[in-house]
Amino acid sequence: MEKYYHSVRLDKEKCQGCIHCIQRCPTQAIRVRNGKAIILAARCIDCGECIRVCPHKAKYAERDSIEIIQKFKYKVALPAPSLYGQIANVTDVNLLLNALLAIGFDDVFEVAAAAERISDATKKFLREHPEFSRPVISSACPAIVRLISVLYPNLIDRILPLRSPMEEAGRLAREKAVRETGFAPEEIGVFFITPCPAKITAIRHSQESEKSSIDGAVAINDIYPALVNQLGKLREQSELQHAGRIGISWGMTGGEASGTLSDASMPVDGIENCINVLSEIEDEKLNDIEFVELNACMGGCVGGVLTAENPYIAKSRLKNLRKYLPMALNNIADSPLAAVTAEKRPEEIPALKLADNLKEAMEKMNRLNEILSTFPRLDCGTCGAPSCRALAEDIVRGYTSEQDCIFRIRAELEGAALPKSVEELIPPPFRQKKNTDGGDKK
Amino acid sequence: MDAVTLHYDVSGNDFTCAGEASRKIKKTLKTLGFSPEIIRNVAIAVYEAEINMVVHANGGTIDASVTPEQIDVVLKDTGPGIPNIELAMQEGWSTAPENVRQLGFGAGMGLPNIKKYSDALRVESEVGKGTTIYITVINK
Numbered sequence: 001m002e003k004y005y006h007s008v009r010l011d012k013e014k015c016q017g018c019i020h021c022i023q024r025c026p027t028q029a030i031r032v033r034n035g036k037a038i039i040l041a042a043r044c045i046d047c048g049e050c051i052r053v054c055p056h057k058a059k060y061a062e063r064d065s066i067e068i069i070q071k072f073k074y075k076v077a078l079p080a081p082s083l084y085g086q087i088a089n090v091t092d093v094n095l096l097l098n099a100l101l102a103i104g105f106d107d108v109f110e111v112a113a114a115a116e117r118i119s120d121a122t123k124k125f126l127r128e129h130p131e132f133s134r135p136v137i138s139s140a141c142p143a144i145v146r147l148i149s150v151l152y153p154n155l156i157d158r159i160l161p162l163r164s165p166m167e168e169a170g171r172l173a174r175e176k177a178v179r180e181t182g183f184a185p186e187e188i189g190v191f192f193i194t195p196c197p198a199k200i201t202a203i204r205h206s207q208e209s210e211k212s213s214i215d216g217a218v219a220i221n222d223i224y225p226a227l228v229n230q231l232g233k234l235r236e237q238s239e240l241q242h243a244g245r246i247g248i249s250w251g252m253t254g255g256e257a258s259g260t261l262s263d264a265s266m267p268v269d270g271i272e273n274c275i276n277v278l279s280e281i282e283d284e285k286l287n288d289i290e291f292v293e294l295n296a297c298m299g300g301c302v303g304g305v306l307t308a309e310n311p312y313i314a315k316s317r318l319k320n321l322r323k324y325l326p327m328a329l330n331n332i333a334d335s336p337l338a339a340v341t342a343e344k345r346p347e348e349i350p351a352l353k354l355a356d357n358l359k360e361a362m363e364k365m366n367r368l369n370e371i372l373s374t375f376p377r378l379d380c381g382t383c384g385a386p387s388c389r390a391l392a393e394d395i396v397r398g399y400t401s402e403q404d405c406i407f408r409i410r411a412e413l414e415g416a417a418l419p420k421s422v423e424e425l426i427p428p429p430f431r432q433k434k435n436t437d438g439g440d441k442k
Numbered sequence: 443m444d445a446v447t448l449h450y451d452v453s454g455n456d457f458t459c460a461g462e463a464s465r466k467i468k469k470t471l472k473t474l475g476f477s478p479e480i481i482r483n484v485a486i487a488v489y490e491a492e493i494n495m496v497v498h499a500n501g502g503t504i505d506a507s508v509t510p511e512q513i514d515v516v517l518k519d520t521g522p523g524i525p526n527i528e529l530a531m532q533e534g535w536s537t538a539p540e541n542v543r544q545l546g547f548g549a550g551m552g553l554p555n556i557k558k559y560s561d562a563l564r565v566e567s568e569v570g571k572g573t574t575i576y577i578t579v580i581n582k
Contacts, residue, residue, distance in 0.1 A: 154478030279465065283485050353475035358510040358581075361474040365446045393473075 004041040004349070007062045007200035008048060012036050014058035019381035021050035021059060026271045027150055027351075031394070032384035042351040045146035046198040047271055047296045048305035061197035061306060064216040066223060069104060072189025072215070074181050076173045077105040078166065081112040081243075081251030082195040082301035083220055084321055085314030087228060093248070093321055095231060097240040100193070102230035103223060107177060108240045111192070112247030114169035116330035119246050119259030121162050121340045126260065126290055128337070133158050135266070135281060135289040138256055140164045142202035143296035144274055145346050149207070152278045153348035160291075163208060163342050165250060166192055166199060170213030192217045195304030198296065208342040219306040244328040252315045253300035257293040264290035270298045354396065364396040371395055375405060376425040382406045446470065446508040452492060454500030457545055463504045464489040467515070474508065476581065484513050484579045487559040490552045491517045491575050497542050498522065499573060512561075513579045520572040527565050531557065 029043035249255030257265035297303030299311035383404035450463035499521020
C-alpha cells in the first residue's frame with residue numbers, strides 16, 4: 001500500500017489546471033504541474049474542500065460501488081447519522097433503515113447507536129482522567145485527526161483515545177452478525193454509508209487501528225436515488241432502530257459536544273475555524289474548556305461533500321426526527337473504558353519541516369526569505385503554488401525554480417535582467433499609487 | 443551560518459490583529475523543525491508580550507533572531523512605560539482598562555507568563571519613553 005493512502009483523487013482528463021483548488025486547500029497540499037493539479041500525499045487530509053470547489057468536477061473521492069456488497073454472504077449497512085436528514089418527508093428513522101434492507105443489505109447497524117456508547121464513554125473518560133491535558137479533542141472526524149497529525153503534531157496527545165463511532169459500529173455489527181447468523185467473521189461484509197471522503201480514507205488506512213473493522217464505504221449521494229425509490233415501495237417493516245437523540249445528533253455540529261453533558265464542551269465546525277481553535281489550544285489559551293468537538297465540514301457531517309442534501313435542510317430534518325426519541329438507548333454501563341479504547345494513537349506526519357536538522361533547515365529558511373523578497377506577493381497562483389511563500393518553499397525544497405513566476409518572466413521580457421525592485425514586478429493595475437503630496441496616506 | 447531573522451510591525455489598539463506576529467513566528471519555528479515544547483514556549487511568551495504591546499503601548503516592533511541554540515525576541519515600544527517593574531511581574535497585577543478585560547485580556551498574567559515560558563527575560567522601561575522586552579528561549 002502507498003505510504004499515505006488518500007480517497008481524494010484527481011481525474012486528469014477533467015482537470016483544466018486552474019487555481020481554484022490550490023488556493024482553497026487548508027494544508028496547501030495541491031500544486032499545478034504540467035497543466036494538471038497534483039496532490040502532495042503527505043499534506044492531504046482528505047477534507048474534500050477541493051472536491052467542493054472544483055468547477056470542472058475533476059476532484060473526486062475514490063469509493064466502493066454498491067455492487068461490492070455482493071462479495072459477501074451476509075451484508076450489513078452502517079448508516080452515518082447524517083444520512084437521516086437527506087430525504088424529504090421521512091418522519092420515521094425506521095423507514096429509512098428498512099429502505100437500506102430493500103436495496104440489498106441483510107441487516108442495518110446504526111452508527112448513531114455506537115455513537116451513544118462513545119458519548120457515554122467520553123463522559124466517563126473525562127471524569128476518570130483529570131490528568132489528561134485539557135481540552136480533550138474529539139477523535140471522530142478523521143480529517144481533523146489527520147490535520148492534527150500534519151499541522152499540530154504536539155496536540156496528538158490530546159486526542160480522545162477512544163474509537164470513532166464508525167469503527168465501534170463496525171466492530172459491534174460484525175459481532176452481532178456472527179452471533180445471529182453463524183457465518184464466519186470474514187463471510188460478513190460491513191459497509192459504512194459515508195457522507196465524506198475522509199471516512200473512506202479512515203477505513204482503508206486507519207489511524208486508530210491496525211485494520212479497520214469495516215470492509216468498504218458507499219457514498220450517500222451514490223445510493224440516494226435507490227433509497228428514495230425503495231422508500232416509495234416499502235410494505236413490510238422490521239424494527240431496526242436502536243439509537244436515541246444523542247446518537248442521531250452526532251450527524252450535525254454540537255451533537256457530540258452536547259453528548260458529553262458538560263457546559264465546558266465546545267463544538268466547532270468548518271476547517272478554517274478548526275485550524276484557528278487548534279492554534280489557540282496549542283498556545284494554551286483554551287485550558288478552561290473540557291472537550292472540543294471539531295468538524296471539518298460546516299454544519300458537521302451533514303455538510304460532507306458526499307451528501308445529497310443542503311446541510312441546513314438536512315440539519316433541520318435531523319432536529320425534527322430526534323424530537324420524540326428517548327435521550328439515549330445505548331451505553332457502556334459498567335464495562336471498562338478499555339472496551340471502547342482505540343487500538344493505536346495517530347502518528348505525526350512530518351510534512352512541514354524544511355529539513356531533518358536545524359542547521360540545514362535554517363539555511364533553507366534564509367534562502368526562502370531571500371527568494372520571497374523578490375516575488376510580487378500577490379499570491380496569484382499562476383505559478384501553480386497557492387502563494388508566493390509556498391513557491392519560495394517549493395524552490396528551496398528543490399521541486400521547482402523562480403522561472404515559475406509569471407511576473408519574473410514578464411520583467412525579464414521587458415528588458416531588465418532582473419527588476420531593481422519588487423514594485424517593478426507587479427502588473428500596472430496592482431501598483432500602488434505614489435503619494436505626490438508627501439503626506440501620510442489617509 | 444546566519445541566524446534566521448524576522449521583523450514585524452505591530453499596530454496598536456487593534457485586538458483583531460493582536461497575536462499575528464507570534465502566530466507567524468510559531469509557523470516559522472514549525473517549518474524549521476523545532477520541538478513542540480520549544481515552539482509552545484516561544485509562542486506563548488511572545489503572544490503575551492505582543493498583547494501587552496497592543497493594550498498598553500499602541501503597538502511597536504518585534505524582532506526575532508533564531509539560531510539552532512536559541513531563540514531571541516525583542517519587543518520594542520514607545521508607550522507609557524512601566525513605573526514599577528517588580529509590581530508588574532506579580533501574578534494578577536493588572537492595569538488593563540475595562541474594555542480590554544471584557545475581551546478576555548488583562549488578567550495580570552502577562553509578564554509572569556512570559557517569565558514562566560522563557561529561559562531569560564529582561565525588561566527595560568522608562569516612564570514616558572517606552573518599554574523594551576528581551577525574551578530568550580534556549581533550545582534544549
